[in-house]
Amino acid sequence: MNFEQNPKIEELLNSYIDDELSADERSEVQRLVRENHTIAQRLRQLERCKAMVNSLPPAEPPAEVVAGIKELIRSRSAGAVASEIEKQRGTRHLFIRQALAASIIIGLVGIMGAVVYKIVGPEETALPIVAVNPAPAIKPEVIPVETKKAVAVAAAEDTTSIGLYSLQLQTADFAAVDAYVNKLLEESPWLRYEATKDQPGKSAYRILCSTAGLESLMNDLATVWSKFDSTTLIVRTDNIGQYVTVASVKPEQIADIARQNTTDGRVKLANDFAILNSVEQIMPDEKMLAATDRPMPELTTIPKPVLTSGDKNAATAPKGAWDQVQVDLNIVVTGHK
Amino acid sequence: MQKWRKGDPNAIEQLVCKYQGRIYNLILKICSNPDDAAELTQDTFVKVIENIGKFESRSGFYTWAFRIAVNLTLNYRKRKATVGFTSLDAELAAGDEQVRQGLAAILSDDKAPDPAQIAENRELCELIQKGIRKLDDEHRAIIVLRDIEGMDYAQIAEVLGTELGTVKSRLSRARAALRQILEAL
Numbered sequence: 001m002n003f004e005q006n007p008k009i010e011e012l013l014n015s016y017i018d019d020e021l022s023a024d025e026r027s028e029v030q031r032l033v034r035e036n037h038t039i040a041q042r043l044r045q046l047e048r049c050k051a052m053v054n055s056l057p058p059a060e061p062p063a064e065v066v067a068g069i070k071e072l073i074r075s076r077s078a079g080a081v082a083s084e085i086e087k088q089r090g091t092r093h094l095f096i097r098q099a100l101a102a103s104i105i106i107g108l109v110g111i112m113g114a115v116v117y118k119i120v121g122p123e124e125t126a127l128p129i130v131a132v133n134p135a136p137a138i139k140p141e142v143i144p145v146e147t148k149k150a151v152a153v154a155a156a157e158d159t160t161s162i163g164l165y166s167l168q169l170q171t172a173d174f175a176a177v178d179a180y181v182n183k184l185l186e187e188s189p190w191l192r193y194e195a196t197k198d199q200p201g202k203s204a205y206r207i208l209c210s211t212a213g214l215e216s217l218m219n220d221l222a223t224v225w226s227k228f229d230s231t232t233l234i235v236r237t238d239n240i241g242q243y244v245t246v247a248s249v250k251p252e253q254i255a256d257i258a259r260q261n262t263t264d265g266r267v268k269l270a271n272d273f274a275i276l277n278s279v280e281q282i283m284p285d286e287k288m289l290a291a292t293d294r295p296m297p298e299l300t301t302i303p304k305p306v307l308t309s310g311d312k313n314a315a316t317a318p319k320g321a322w323d324q325v326q327v328d329l330n331i332v333v334t335g336h337k
Numbered sequence: 338m339q340k341w342r343k344g345d346p347n348a349i350e351q352l353v354c355k356y357q358g359r360i361y362n363l364i365l366k367i368c369s370n371p372d373d374a375a376e377l378t379q380d381t382f383v384k385v386i387e388n389i390g391k392f393e394s395r396s397g398f399y400t401w402a403f404r405i406a407v408n409l410t411l412n413y414r415k416r417k418a419t420v421g422f423t424s425l426d427a428e429l430a431a432g433d434e435q436v437r438q439g440l441a442a443i444l445s446d447d448k449a450p451d452p453a454q455i456a457e458n459r460e461l462c463e464l465i466q467k468g469i470r471k472l473d474d475e476h477r478a479i480i481v482l483r484d485i486e487g488m489d490y491a492q493i494a495e496v497l498g499t500e501l502g503t504v505k506s507r508l509s510r511a512r513a514a515l516r517q518i519l520e521a522l
Contacts, residue, residue, distance in 0.1 A: 011509040020490050048444060049516050052465050053484040061361035061378060066353045068379040073386060
């Protein structure tokens with residue numbers, strides 16, 4: 001038999017000696033071996049050849065293999081660590097460059113925004129806008145310097161004078177209301193005032209009086225307060241050019257603010273009134289009862305206004321009206337345009 | 338293996354000590370050079386350790402590690418062949434005549450050979466090893482895997498990355514070639 005021409009028989013014999021045949025295949029091989037002497041001889045050759053190879057003694061690995069493996073792992077790990085460090089360094093460098101570029105871009109955008117705002121934005125107002133105060137920023141009306149010079153120089157030089165700055169009142173019935181205010185000031189000898197009426201539908205009064213005199217004046221103005229559509233008090237702060245605006249201000253609130261001994265006290269109370277008034281506008285039915293009926297340390301205690309009689313004699317000077325001139329207030333009454 | 342996977346630093350040494358013998362012998366039988374075998378054994382273990390996460394326990398560790406070792410060795414042999422591999426013919430020609438007769442007797446004798454007797458005969462072992470070296474790399478690898486390492490056909494197919502039928506036919510051709518080489522010595 002030529003095994004080179006029948007490779008499948010040789011494969012079968014190899015599988016037989018390797019015990020890789022099924023029972024049927026083994027039986028078939030055993031039958032072939034019994035019947036064919038050449039196949040039997042080849043089977044024995046294969047078995048001997050396999051046995052010879054299998055008899056080869058194993059070689060002993062050199063002792064330095066373990067040390068070599070450890071060294072290889074150490075060097076590769078060090079290389080990997082160095083590579084990782086380089087990678088991180090590169091990443092960090094890239095991050096710094098990106099952050100720098102982002103900062104420059106943000107800065108440029110900010111500058112461009114400022115330039116654009118300067119061009120198209122609204123005109124700057126000298127008044128600060130209290131965040132919770134919904135009233136629009138109103139430019140304080142200032143009595144002309146010439147008029148100021150004409151009145152109460154003593155008050156202007158008085159270092160203790162309270163600069164409430166401006167009370168701006170807007171009414172639809174300008175003529176009647178202004179006439180009332182004008183008459184009220186004329187009949188209040190405990191205060192000094194200067195009236196400026198250089199524009200139709202607008203009257204400006206600079207008033208110099210004591211806190212008690214201002215309280216009396218506010219009580220008198222309260223009788224026509226409902227005639228005003230808008231009442232805004234602008235209070236000066238210690239910082240030049242900074243003001244607190246109290247919208248929907250009430251006469252008693254003005255008296256209370258004026259009664260504070262320090263600018264800080266006046267500013268703080270003005271801020272509190274601004275907040276209270278804005279909340280009242282949002283929730284007109286709630287008023288501020290819930291907030292004021294129970295003691296809340298974080299809220300400013302609002303002193304009750306001292307109301308005076310509505311039919312008091314205007315010519316009667318309130319107690320202490322002339323003790324010292326303390327209040328310097330501009331009252332501006334305007335009608336609707 | 339579990340210790341190594343859990344990060345035990347001493348596990349590397351234990352792993353190498355446990356498996357290096359078989360892996361070194363496998364590589365040595367294929368590449369026929371102790372120095373190359375030592376180096377390739379180191380490379381095999383480094384690759385094993387680096388890829389230990391990819392080892393799936395369903396296949397035996399030896400099967401997985403042997404595949405790495407055989408691939409590294411055969412690739413190394415291919416690279417070396419391109420730069421001029423030394424033929425073994427000259428070495429075979431220098432064999433002892435008495436040893437040759439002993440080998441011929443074993444091959445032609447109807448009695449089964451005694452493995453202990455062969456192992457004790459250093460010259461005979463050397464002659465058989467020379468015969469194995471004369472095989473081409475693929476035949477040598479499959480002979481070593483089956484007849485020295487005792488792997489079954491399925492394991493050999495996994496190590497070599499071939500079909501089971503290919504293993505059968507290749508092993509058959511490899512044994513036939515070895516028999517012819519040994520008979521010719």
